[in-house]
Structure formats: C-alpha cells, structure tokens
Amino acid sequence: MALVKAGVVVLDCAEPEKLAVFYKELLAAEExxxxANRVEIRxxxxxxxxFRRDVNATPPSWPRPENSLQAHIDFVVEDLDAVERKVVELGGRPLDTKDVAGPFEERGYADPAGHSFTVRTVTPTAPKQG
Incomplete structure (x- = not known):
C-alpha cells in the first residue's frame, strides 16, 4: 500500500487567481x-x-544564471505552433533557449508570473546535458 496517494505541483506566485486562469485555459482544466491564498486545478x-500566494515571489530568470531555474514543467503536445499561439494569447512568453540538441523538438516558455515550462512533441529519454 502506497503511503502517498496523490501529488500536486505547486507554483508560488503573487496572484494565484490570475495564474490559475492562464493554466486552466492552456490545459483545458477545471478548478x-x-x-484566499491557493487555487488548484485538474x-x-x-x-x-x-498556485500559492507568495507576495514576495521572485520569478525565475532561466535561462539566465541569476535566480536561475527553480523548477519547471514539461508538457507533451501534438502541435508546437498551435500551443505557442495559445501561450502568447494567454499572456505567456517564449524564452530564448537557443537550439536544444536531442531527438525531440521542444520550446521553452514563461507563464505570466515568470515560471518556465517546456512543451515538446516527444517525451525525452536522454539525460539533460550541461
């Protein structure tokens, strides 16, 4: 019998309600x-x-080294271009990650609060390089 029954990824941010809307739309999720200080979606x-309220939240600066990558989420998608249009429409922004080597195509973005996430067409199997 498992001791842990379920898990949830929690992102700290100044405005959890607004960030929840971004991800609800992107993932076609429900609240x-x-x-007052936390919103969860599925x-x-x-x-x-x-999304947990942290009035002192500092967005990660990845790929820049200062206040670098704290954590990020990978999403597997079918159409990178369609997802990019949706991310930008919802207030996210592409991150300049240079050319990522490997057998899969991926793109990096930041959500409106600055958290990084990656969308890719195939789940990676190789270890991270560098």
Whole structure:
C-alpha cells in the first residue's frame, strides 16, 4: 500500500487567481479547490497543478544564471505552433533557449508570473546535458 496517494505541483506566485486562469485555459482544466491564498486545478488527464500566494515571489530568470531555474514543467503536445499561439494569447512568453540538441523538438516558455515550462512533441529519454 502506497503511503502517498496523490501529488500536486505547486507554483508560488503573487496572484494565484490570475495564474490559475492562464493554466486552466492552456490545459483545458477545471478548478477543483480555491482559498484566499491557493487555487488548484485538474486537467482532463488528471494532472494537478496549484498556485500559492507568495507576495514576495521572485520569478525565475532561466535561462539566465541569476535566480536561475527553480523548477519547471514539461508538457507533451501534438502541435508546437498551435500551443505557442495559445501561450502568447494567454499572456505567456517564449524564452530564448537557443537550439536544444536531442531527438525531440521542444520550446521553452514563461507563464505570466515568470515560471518556465517546456512543451515538446516527444517525451525525452536522454539525460539533460550541461
């Protein structure tokens, strides 16, 4: 019997309500729980994501080294161009990540609060280089 029954990725941000809207739209998710300081959503595939209020949240600066990558989320998608249009429409922005070597195509973005995430057409199998 597993000791842990479920998990959720939690992103700290200054405005959890606004960040939840971004990810709800991007993932076609539904809100499952909300309090004054935390909003949780669940995608159709069961992926859970929550946003916790931190008035002193400092966005990561990845790929720049100062205040670099704290954590990021990988999403597997079918159409990179369609996802990019949706990300930008919702207030996200592409990150300049140079050319990523490997057997898969991927693109990096920042959500409206600055958290980085990657969309890719294939799940990576090789270890991260560098």
């Amino acid at each position: 499952t729980d909300a309090t 995608g159709a595939d069961g992926f859970r994501l929550a």
